Amino acid sequence: MEENEASQSHQAFNKQYDHTYILAVDQSTSGTKTLLIDKSGSIVSKYAIEHAQIYPQPGWVEHDPMEIYRNVVHAIKEIISRSGISTRQIAAITITNQRETAVVWDSATGLPIYNAIVWQCRRTADLCAELKDQGNEPQVKAKTGLVLDPYFSASKFRWICDQAARHHGNEQKAQLLAGTIDSWLIWKLTGGAVHATDYTNASRTSLFNIHTLQWDEELIELFGVGNLKLPQVKSSNEIYGFTAEPELFADSIPISGVIGDSHAALFGQLCHRPGMAKATYGTGTSVMMNIGENPVPPVNGLVTAIAWGINGKVEYALEGIIHCTGDCMKWVRDQLGLFTDYSEAETQAAALADNEGVYLVPAFVGLGAPYWFPNARAAIVGLSRSSDKRHIIRAALESIAYQVRDTIALMEAESGVPIVELRVDGGAAGNRLLMQFQADMLQADIVKPSIAELSAIGSAFLGGLCIGYWSSIEELHKLAQAPIGYAHKMDKQVSDGFHEGWKKAVQSVIS
Template sequence: MTHILAIDQGTTSSRAIVFDGDMRPVASAQEEFPQHFPASGWVEHDPADIWRSTLDTMRKAAKGHDITAIGITNQRETTLIWDRATGEPIHNAIVWQDRRTADTCATLRAGGHEAMITARTGLLLDPYFSATKVGWMLDNVPGARARAEAGDLAFGTVDSFLIWKLTDGKVHATDATNAARTMLYNIHEGCWDAEICTLLNIPQSLLPQVHDCAADFGVTEVLGTPVPILGVAGDQQAATIGQACFEPGMMKSTYGTGCFALLNTGDTAVTSRNRLLTTIAYQLDGKPTYALEGSIFIAGAVVQWLRDGLGIIDDASQTGAMADAADPEQTLTLVPAFTGLGAPYWDSACRGAVFGLTRNSGPREFARAALESVGFQTHDLLEAMQADMGAGDGAALRVDGGMTASDWTMQFLADITGANVDRPIVQETTALGAAWLAGMRAGVYPDQTGFSATWALDKQFAPRMDSPTRTSRIATWKDAVRRTLTKE
């Protein structure tokens, strides 16, 4: 039987999942790796951890299976630079959550450059994206800028780094979805933007070649026999594909470390009036399909904080029952701005806050507030999408990611957004999207129409909260956010 191996390299762990010829997961392996926080608002990964955990999980999952092709999906915006001759990174990977370049972005914004950058890349001037991270490494790693200008260094998001390592340095490439998240790529012309590179003082010799999501990304022999890498997409775009959101107007929201909602806008790159991002949902046969995206920095990470920071839970699965048992007379509101707030606020300087504390507030109330914060943030995204497109209010939202296993969280999400929340049977949609790209390219999986027909509903959560309660809860949330922001 034909098997496809999907690499899902995430923010807190690396996973590998093997899918059979019917696109069913038949084997998997996962390995967490450490997060590094060298300063307030700074987040790094050791590239060796990324590579080791990816390689280990690939080999464990693939054992005993004949692998026809490999698909890669990855945490986006996380930035690496390495030596072309040795493959050695010049610095730890700077993670998408990292805010160290906030001052750089503020300077560029004050210089009047944001409008041009947004018009070409679809992105806002924010430290979230790769470009200013690249500049920071070149300016702060001794000798890096001279080596870059000499053509000795290579930049990549995590997909590019893995492709380089998997192909033993033979291929330096990325796909259009990852390129679109660097703040260096012109999503309308489909190329690296020379003017932005010049503005940010980034040599174009650093940049990888950009391919479609389903393309030839080289061959790897790390599994013992040559296997082609035929599919690549950033994690949120891979989830959009895995949820079969191929028609304009379809929406998905993924709940991992962060939360990301994407709305397919088809051939049109819609410019948001509400500080959402315009991005490439996927690119096939040289043709980009666009999306509006809202990015939340902290979703599943707030549950990790309950476990690792506060020590009030041992496992994420405990939170739903705790939230259900929380005191209904208390209304704790947690704004999880641990690394700033993403869409639609884009305030990199604000930090987390809790409102409504009383002497009776305890672990159950904190658990409920943490889970509710994810629903409230999603509401903000859908509200912005509705304002931009007339979409979001009452429409179905396809969900995936680790937090969707919590029925309590998904019911609150439906209640507070007013949308039907559809959870699919196959919840590994990010890996499935990467697998489908590779399998479709290899000729063993169906086309878009055939793939869409395989999507199946596990459970739909319909809104149950009455309108006055919903309105009141949203008003309380918005007041808490207003008090947390450093800027109006």
């Protein structure tokens, strides 16, 4: 839908409906949440459902796009039913999503031609290594701000294209649409009318030039995905289209506030000034610092990202991407069976005074920032005869804080800006032991907003700004509630001693 058409349709929509809530869809690596958010910025209702994690081979990770879409539809229906609201009270639907996960689907059938390849997946490591050996990484870095790594979407698109050619022939490629999870959901929710993405998700594909703000033909040719139709790229606060899903709404509702989850959390954390930083603790962890309107070249394992696009103007961020944080705790719970819920994990870990020399390096899908060793493998080191499950749980928990410390140290060194405080969000940010240990490792204060679900809040803020639900960014700052704080308490020498043990553990898996 053209922008002026969308604006006219939305004006008509405004006249007809009582806009009480923003409905945010948070489609993460592990599942889908829907949240109703009111004008005070509070979450008044929430519903969550998990989707299957598919592991065809070691290091491979997939999701079923159809399951994800079914879950989104189900979650929207459930939150409306459980809250007892009318659909006429929904001002807009916003979308925040796991980034880099690649989906390719047939525009004629509306079906994916292969499972979504998840950001964690390492199946294209050889392709990326080959492109790097050919000397292509400087070009990729200069144009996209990203390292040449299987984490990002382009090599995943290529792998799926190769599968399509092998099984269906090259003639099918002309009918194929490609995108990240946001694009897939927008296309489905609009009944196939809109194939679009936002600046943040586009910038994570390794195909988007973050300086020209266009898909880059040289990169498309480099990765061999020229026959895929890529989505139109929009600002996060535009109207993308209107719902046309008969299972959900009798009338259409605007879709706006589309943004990758880590970028949404940065916006939701109100890190709107250069130098402000946040860490989102999820399956992996994104540590991100706002650097303003001028991108800096990516160095030493950090990447330069588009923080968000508003009204066609972008701001940038420096980011460290940690592959495995919350997922490490999930592994200890599900594969080792050492605890049943995360509150129990915190209690077990807190029963020890310290780690007693036990470290877990969670390189299950290689190591991301600041190390970038895609072929590293996980290890537990320092076990003694007296070690028990508490030591492994604590080591897994502490591994999150060590990785964040290493990433922030690199950011401080490259930006020249010391981080006095770190704003945090995500599931693990609710673990008090971890947050205190994080403050001690950083020797800096941790600030956790009293309101949770910052990715959803960030997308809701952007969508709300688009439709006039909130009038300005200044108004958003007035909504902020008193945060929870963690001041560092550990002596720096003790903190550094624990960290030295961690560095030796990391060296054992990369040497």
